[in-house]
Amino acid sequence: MKTNLSIIILAAGQGTRMKSNTPKVLHKISGYEMLYYSIKEAKKLSDDVSVVLYHQASWVQQTMEKYFNDVTYHIQDHQNFPGTGGAVMGIKPKYSKTLVLNGDMPLIEAGELTNLVGNSKLTMSVLNLKNANGYGRVVVLNGAVRKIVEQKDCSDEELKINIANAGIYCFDTEFLLANLPKLTNNNNQKEYYITDLVEMAIEQNLEVIPVSVSEENFKGVNSKVDLANAEVIHQHRIKERFLANGVIMRLPETIYIESRVTIEGECILENGVTLLGKTKIINSHIKANSIVEDSLIEDSDIGPMARIRPQSILKDTHIGNFVEVKKGKLTGVKAGHLSYLGDCVIDSGSNIGAGTITCNYDGKNKYQTIIGKNVFVGSDTQLVAPLNIPDDVMIAAGTTVTKDVQSGDLVLSRTPQKMISKFFYKFFGAK
Numbered sequence: 103m104k105t106n107l108s109i110i111i112l113a114a115g116q117g118t119r120m121k122s123n124t125p126k127v128l129h130k131i132s133g134y135e136m137l138y139y140s141i142k143e144a145k146k147l148s149d150d151v152s153v154v155l156y157h158q159a160s161w162v163q164q165t166m167e168k169y170f171n172d173v174t175y176h177i178q179d180h181q182n183f184p185g186t187g188g189a190v191m192g193i194k195p196k197y198s199k200t201l202v203l204n205g206d207m208p209l210i211e212a213g214e215l216t217n218l219v220g221n222s223k224l225t226m227s228v229l230n231l232k233n234a235n236g237y238g239r240v241v242v243l244n245g246a247v248r249k250i251v252e253q254k255d256c257s258d259e260e261l262k263i264n265i266a267n268a269g270i271y272c273f274d275t276e277f278l279l280a281n282l283p284k285l286t287n288n289n290n291q292k293e294y295y296i297t298d299l300v301e302m303a304i305e306q307n308l309e310v311i312p313v314s315v316s317e318e319n320f321k322g323v324n325s326k327v328d329l330a331n332a333e334v335i336h337q338h339r340i341k342e343r344f345l346a347n348g349v350i351m352r353l354p355e356t357i358y359i360e361s362r363v364t365i366e367g368e369c370i371l372e373n374g375v376t377l378l379g380k381t382k383i384i385n386s387h388i389k390a391n392s393i394v395e396d397s398l399i400e401d402s403d404i405g406p407m408a409r410i411r412p413q414s415i416l417k418d419t420h421i422g423n424f425v426e427v428k429k430g431k432l433t434g435v436k437a438g439h440l441s442y443l444g445d446c447v448i449d450s451g452s453n454i455g456a457g458t459i460t461c462n463y464d465g466k467n468k469y470q471t472i473i474g475k476n477v478f479v480g481s482d483t484q485l486v487a488p489l490n491i492p493d494d495v496m497i498a499a500g501t502t503v504t505k506d507v508q509s510g511d512l513v514l515s516r517t518p519q520k521m522i523s524k525f526f527y528k529f530f531g532a533k
């Protein structure tokens with residue numbers, strides 16, 4: 103759906119109210135930085151997307167370049183031309199219409215943005231609010247914008263206006279380029295306001311069309327409170343999508359699912375489940391309070407209270423409570439309780455007893471444990487990697503395995519049990 107549209111995303115502001123050293127637009131929502139979402143939606147509408155940066159520009163640019171390779175970055179001359187108008191200066195949009203978005207609006211959706219693209223020289227997004235505090239105010243008469251004024255420049259009367267500027271505009275590109283050089287910083291903030299272009303259009307007798315947009319989608323994130331609220335809405339959208347696709351969720355509001363997660367087939371997610379990164383769940387049951395990160399879970403049940411760390415692949419496997427798996431490839435395995443299975447491959451029919459630990463780290467390097475088919479690992483076993491246990495091996499409870507073994511072996515490393523007769527009575531006295 104590429105139109106004759108160029109898009110400019112404003113992301114140069116400092117974001118002081120976030121109270122953070124991390125640039126505002128790099129704060130994450132559902133696993134992606136906020137700016138990611140603005141660029142992603144913009145790219146659905148245009149192949150000419152420019153992002154305006156200034157504060158910590160290279161940090162922001164490098165982060166976005168991980169995801170997008172066809173976006174233009176533009177550094178604002180912030181010292182000489184601060185403000186939303188200054189941000190747009192110096193950009194040469196390719197197409198006849200230019201949509202200006204904000205990088206701190208992670209909930210906007212491409213579909214709704216198309217409503218702003220019309221034939222007039224200028225269309226602007228407005229919100230009809232109960233209380234427009236914090237926003238610039240817009241005077242609308244007979245379906246056209248008559249005046250726009252920033253909150254900090256409002257008279258007492260103007261402060262009562264409840265039509266707010268949502269901060270997104272679609273300009274006729276010729277109009278934009280002809281009028282940008284006329285902007286001044288003659289206002290309380292000594293900034294070059296993009297909103298002054300609205301005033302100029304009105305003065306030039308051009309119709310400025312207000313387009314009402316949804317408050318939820320156009321919410322700007324300016325503080326950590328806004329960030330948390332936006333993430334709640336975003337999470338709600340992700341979970342609605344999976345629920346509609348047939349995933350069962352117990353208490354969905356307690357479940358956290360990042361944007362990259364995919365879920366297929368018949369799945370159950372119990373309360374408190376956290377699915378992170380590029381996790382994929384297929385026909386599986388994830389029980390209460392389990393965490394899965396960057397892993398594939400197929401035809402398996404996990405938890406409650408299990409932690410599956412990155413690069414694990416679990417198929418046809420049962421993982422019980424307090425089991426941690428990291429870089430583990432388990433197929434047809436049962437690990438019911440209290441284990442650490444890191445850097446390992448475990449094959450079908452093998453049973454991992456409670457308290458099993460793959461000792462994968464010697465203080466310098468990580469090593470792998472490979473366990474074949476039908477291996478019975480007794481409780482409280484330490485498997486000191488690198489280690490290769492072939493098919494059909496039995497490891498007795500309490501064993502520390504340090505050497506490779508043969509198929510058919512029983513492996514046992516226990517101090518023989520001693521009994522000292524009557525010791526109890528000598529120590530505690532006779533009862």
Ligand code: UD1
Binds near residue numbers: 183185187268294
């Ligand atoms: C702006 C509007 C206001 C509107 C509100 C909606 C102006 C003058 N005011 O105010 O009418 O109600 O948005 O959210 O435009 N930015 C830059 N360079 C700068 C300054 C800002 O790129 O020099 C970017 C910011 O990173 C942000 C966006 O522009 O993404 C909006 O800036 P912000 O400071 O949040 O504007 P508001 O004061 O909220």
Ligand code: MG
Binds near residue numbers: 322324
């Ligand atoms: Mg703002």
